Amino acid sequence: MKKTLILLFALFSVNLFYAHSAKNIILTFDEKNSELSIDAIHKVSNEKKHYINQFIIFVNDKQIFEKKYNLQTNKDEQKDTVKIEAKAGDKIKVNSNCNLGGKKSGELLVK
Numbered sequence: 001m002k003k004t005l006i007l008l009f010a011l012f013s014v015n016l017f018y019a020h021s022a023k024n025i026i027l028t029f030d031e032k033n034s035e036l037s038i039d040a041i042h043k044v045s046n047e048k049k050h051y052i053n054q055f056i057i058f059v060n061d062k063q064i065f066e067k068k069y070n071l072q073t074n075k076d077e078q079k080d081t082v083k084i085e086a087k088a089g090d091k092i093k094v095n096s097n098c099n100l101g102g103k104k105s106g107e108l109l110v111k
Helices: 002-018
Strands: 024-030 035-041 052-059 062-068 077-083 091-098 103-109
Touching: 024 091, 024 103, 035 052, 035 091, 035 103, 052 077, 062 077
Parallel strands: none
Antiparallel strands: 024 035, 035 077, 052 062, 052 091, 091 103
16 A cells, blocks of 8 residues: 555656646737637647647636647647637736646737
8 A cells, every 4th residue: 555655656746747837828819800829838748748738718807718639739839829809908818728737827918
C-alpha cells in the first residue's frame, strides 16, 4: 500500500512539473467579418499529449462560446478563429485551459 501511494505521488508530481498555462493570449477582432482570432502561446514538446484543450469566450462578461480541442495547432501555440458578435466598446475575454493543468486569460476592448 505504501509503495502504491509513493508511486501515485511520483506520477502526479511529474505531471505537475510539465503542466503550465499558456504564456500569453493574443486576441484580434475583425469587426467587418465578425471574426475573433485567438493565439495562445503555449510551447510544448508534444502537441498531441500536452496542449491547450479549451477556449471559453466572453463578451461583456457573458459567456457566448466554448470550444474544446484534442491536440494543439503546433508545438508553439494553439490558434483558432471564431465568428462572434461584438461592437465598439465591447470587452472580449478568452480563458484558455491546458489539458495537464494551467489557465490563462486574455482580454481585448473592441475599438
